[in-house]
Amino acid sequence: MTAPHHPFPVSAAPKKEPAPAFPHRHLLGIEGLKESEITYLLDLADSYVDGNRQADKKHSVLRGRTQINLFFETSTRTSTSFELAGKRLGADVINMAVARSSISKGETLIDTAMTLNAMHPDILVMRHPQSGAAELLSQKVDCSVINAGDGWHEHPTQALLDALTIRRRKGRIGGLTVAICGDILHSRVARSNILLLGCMGARVRVVAPPTLLPGAIERMGVEVFHDMRQGLKDVDIVMMLRLQQERMNGAFLPSTKEFFHYYGLDYEKLAVAKEDALIMHPGPMNRGVEIDTEVADDINRSAIREQVEMGVAVRMAVLDALARGGEPK
Amino acid sequence: MSATFFQNARLLDPASGRDETGNLRVEAGVIAGLGPDVGARKGDAVVDCGGHLLAPGLIDMLAFVGEPGMEHKETLASLGEAAAAGGVTSVVVMPNTDPVLDEVALIQYLGRRARDTSIVNIHPMAAITQETGGERMTEMGLLKEAGAVAFTDGRKAVANPVVMLRAMRYASAFDLLIVQHPEDPLLAKDGCMTDGELAMRLGLPGMPVEAETILIERDLRLAAAAGCRYHVSQISAAQSIEAVRTAKKHNRKISCGTAAHHFALNEQAVGHYRTFAKTSPPLRSEDDRRAVVDALADGTIDVIVSGHDPQDEESKRLPFAEAAFGTIGLETLLPLALELYHKGEISLQKVWKAMTARPAELLGLDAGRLQEGRPADLVLIDLARPVQVMKQDFRSKSKNSAFDGRPTQGRVLLTMVGGETVFRYE
Numbered sequence A: 001m002t003a004p005h006h007p008f009p010v011s012a013a014p015k016k017e018p019a020p021a022f023p024h025r026h027l028l029g030i031e032g033l034k035e036s037e038i039t040y041l042l043d044l045a046d047s048y049v050d051g052n053r054q055a056d057k058k059h060s061v062l063r064g065r066t067q068i069n070l071f072f073e074t075s076t077r078t079s080t081s082f083e084l085a086g087k088r089l090g091a092d093v094i095n096m097a098v099a100r101s102s103i104s105k106g107e108t109l110i111d112t113a114m115t116l117n118a119m120h121p122d123i124l125v126m127r128h129p130q131s132g133a134a135e136l137l138s139q140k141v142d143c144s145v146i147n148a149g150d151g152w153h154e155h156p157t158q159a160l161l162d163a164l165t166i167r168r169r170k171g172r173i174g175g176l177t178v179a180i181c182g183d184i185l186h187s188r189v190a191r192s193n194i195l196l197l198g199c200m201g202a203r204v205r206v207v208a209p210p211t212l213l214p215g216a217i218e219r220m221g222v223e224v225f226h227d228m229r230q231g232l233k234d235v236d237i238v239m240m241l242r243l244q245q246e247r248m249n250g251a252f253l254p255s256t257k258e259f260f261h262y263y264g265l266d267y268e269k270l271a272v273a274k275e276d277a278l279i280m281h282p283g284p285m286n287r288g289v290e291i292d293t294e295v296a297d298d299i300n301r302s303a304i305r306e307q308v309e310m311g312v313a314v315r316m317a318v319l320d321a322l323a324r325g326g327e328p329k
Numbered sequence B: 001m002s003a004t005f006f007q008n009a010r011l012l013d014p015a016s017g018r019d020e021t022g023n024l025r026v027e028a029g030v031i032a033g034l035g036p037d038v039g040a041r042k043g044d045a046v047v048d049c050g051g052h053l054l055a056p057g058l059i060d061m062l063a064f065v066g067e068p069g070m071e072h073k074e075t076l077a078s079l080g081e082a083a084a085a086g087g088v089t090s091v092v093v094m095p096n097t098d099p100v101l102d103e104v105a106l107i108q109y110l111g112r113r114a115r116d117t118s119i120v121n122i123h124p125m126a127a128i129t130q131e132t133g134g135e136r137m138t139e140m141g142l143l144k145e146a147g148a149v150a151f152t153d154g155r156k157a158v159a160n161p162v163v164m165l166r167a168m169r170y171a172s173a174f175d176l177l178i179v180q181h182p183e184d185p186l187l188a189k190d191g192c193m194t195d196g197e198l199a200m201r202l203g204l205p206g207m208p209v210e211a212e213t214i215l216i217e218r219d220l221r222l223a224a225a226a227g228c229r230y231h232v233s234q235i236s237a238a239q240s241i242e243a244v245r246t247a248k249k250h251n252r253k254i255s256c257g258t259a260a261h262h263f264a265l266n267e268q269a270v271g272h273y274r275t276f277a278k279t280s281p282p283l284r285s286e287d288d289r290r291a292v293v294d295a296l297a298d299g300t301i302d303v304i305v306s307g308h309d310p311q312d313e314e315s316k317r318l319p320f321a322e323a324a325f326g327t328i329g330l331e332t333l334l335p336l337a338l339e340l341y342h343k344g345e346i347s348l349q350k351v352w353k354a355m356t357a358r359p360a361e362l363l364g365l366d367a368g369r370l371q372e373g374r375p376a377d378l379v380l381i382d383l384a385r386p387v388q389v390m391k392q393d394f395r396s397k398s399k400n401s402a403f404d405g406r407p408t409q410g411r412v413l414l415t416m417v418g419g420e421t422v423f424r425y426e
Helices: A035-052 A077-088 A100-104 A109-117 A133-140 A156-170 A188-199 A256-263 A304-325 B076-085 B104-117 B140-146 B161-173 B197-202 B209-226 B238-250 B260-264 B286-297 B333-342 B348-353 B357-363
Strands: A066-071 A092-097 A123-128 A144-150 A177-181 A203-207 A223-225 A237-240 A278-280 B004-013 B018-027 B030-035 B045-048 B053-056 B058-063 B088-093 B121-124 B177-180 B229-232 B254-259 B303-305 B378-388 B407-417 B420-424
Touching: A035 A156, A035 A188, A035 A304, A066 A077, A066 A109, A077 A092, A077 A123, A077 A144, A077 A156, A077 A304, A109 A123, A109 A133, A123 A133, A123 A304, A133 A144, A144 A156, A144 A304, A156 A188, A156 A237, A156 A278, A156 A304, A177 A188, A188 A203, A278 A304, B004 B348, B004 B378, B058 B076, B058 B254, B058 B303, B058 B333, B058 B357, B076 B088, B076 B104, B076 B121, B076 B407, B076 B420, B088 B407, B104 B121, B104 B140, B140 B161, B161 B177, B161 B209, B161 B229, B177 B209, B209 B229, B209 B238, B238 B254, B238 B286, B254 B260, B254 B286, B260 B286, B260 B333, B286 B348, B303 B333, B303 B357, B333 B348, B333 B378, B333 B407, B348 B357
Parallel strands: A066 A092, A066 A123, A123 A144, A177 A203, A177 A237, A203 A223, A237 A278, B004 B045, B004 B053, B058 B088, B088 B121, B177 B229, B229 B254, B254 B303
Antiparallel strands: B004 B018, B018 B030, B053 B378, B378 B407, B407 B420
């Protein structure tokens, strides 16, 4: 019997185009991204930083494209950042703050998505209070979806902008020790950062009381600390998280005062970190709750304002990368 | 009523241990005779079974129906069609209808509707507490007389221990079966899948295993104190099973069931927010799933149920946390249970017993046996034939199956209820 081993001769296989550097249609999370893809996004973002400091900030990469920002949760900084990013790349940007009332009227996420889809947008940027909402949206629409935060799940552009900030300040990410402190349990920022920093070769610690940590957190490859003085010892980066008001009074923590005493970042606790340790916070800050005002405003230590600046560049890079991936062959 | 003669069948009856090749004759709705020597009579409709398995039809001890009140999800008629196609000849429906089955008139109504519209036997469980509100007891004695086969608040747990203890004490006077949904509502609050690594990675609030175990452990003590018959509707976790295993050594009035999805799937079925895999109790870890299989093998778990919970598309096409709980299961119960046999984990007799003789015994039903004089509730099945579960094949009004696309083995060829053929595979 001389049956061929393969239906087609190998040499006849069609010549492949080089794979795009960012071969994804959506950005739903850091999970599933490779180190090379993250590096590509960071390099691209880096290239936009200088341009953003010029008087003329306009590009034409997204000319003719429509970007809709769909925010089911109130947000100032993320929606503004995405709006600026889209406009600087030449896209037509529409902001839709979906009031809670329209949800209570019975319009579901899917209804909203289908309505918008009929208007042929190219990019949908969505924030939603439920985990998995961005993924659900991506299954129902024809355009690219960028997750601008879904429930407790992921906030990929925040992790990317944090990474860019770290890389520009420290020159690298791999080998650094990063402590993420505060409400890990309810934080999409923490999840995305743990995934990204781990992928890039950083050592990640989480510092929080047990009530604000998921039970299985060590399965994400992090070191767990309940004592902040131990957790911050010799770290390169201190990443603080925002503590939501409703978690403070008795449900997850006894009080704001007790939380600040044990887990608030002040100079005394910071003293055990490396001398040049960088302080970060995704904002908006609760001054005097998770971070002392003086520390937050210390221009030598705090990268908090720089994070906001990097946010625009990173979102430009993501929009750019997705647009390039979506160009017709 | 015409007579039917099944010839050349593999007769399987877990109640008597029978497993032999032979014939079975049905007349006037009951089994008129069975065995190798039984012959056909003139005028009998003859069914050649071709050596396939002829066994008691399944008794599904836990299904939800939308009638009355949510007929768009499932009617008694559509439930009956789905059951018949799945080889289920008796379905026990939960009281979580609208209105809740908590009054004699409603149990009677359901009985009449089922008789008029459903092609299989339907038996209701009545609520333990009025409107399943968890506070005031229902008229359990009268409800039993009206046809309630057991008492449960269905998808809701009776959380208040004082209420539960009183209900159990009262029930003991009538020898009623108290059935509990094992999920502490406070510990499970806001949770939408089992707690653990996957829930953390998906950013979903988890339900701890303790929500199940603590409620069961509490109830086991209350049931012992009250001396009542107590049944856990769907057990899903290794540590809960251990609690039941221990209690059973001293208390013969304890029993429990598990749903097919709790041994056929684990939490990984949730994957990327698949709402069809959102169940209550939730799908657990692989260790828990294996513990369920072991407990079925050693008899700690008495009963396999479908947990059939029809939900319309609008209730499921939502972000995971907002989506309804539940998977349909009537049409997949048998092939999934047969996986246990095909994989060599549990004998065919034992698998079958958990869906026939054992639930019949717990509920006091005259069903689930191949015996002369018993109702002719039968299923003929080709054990070997491969079948892929396909959404479009479901008879159920709702299509929310966690098993869509799953390859299974075992095809129902014919289902008979009370001597009437209600399903025939063409």
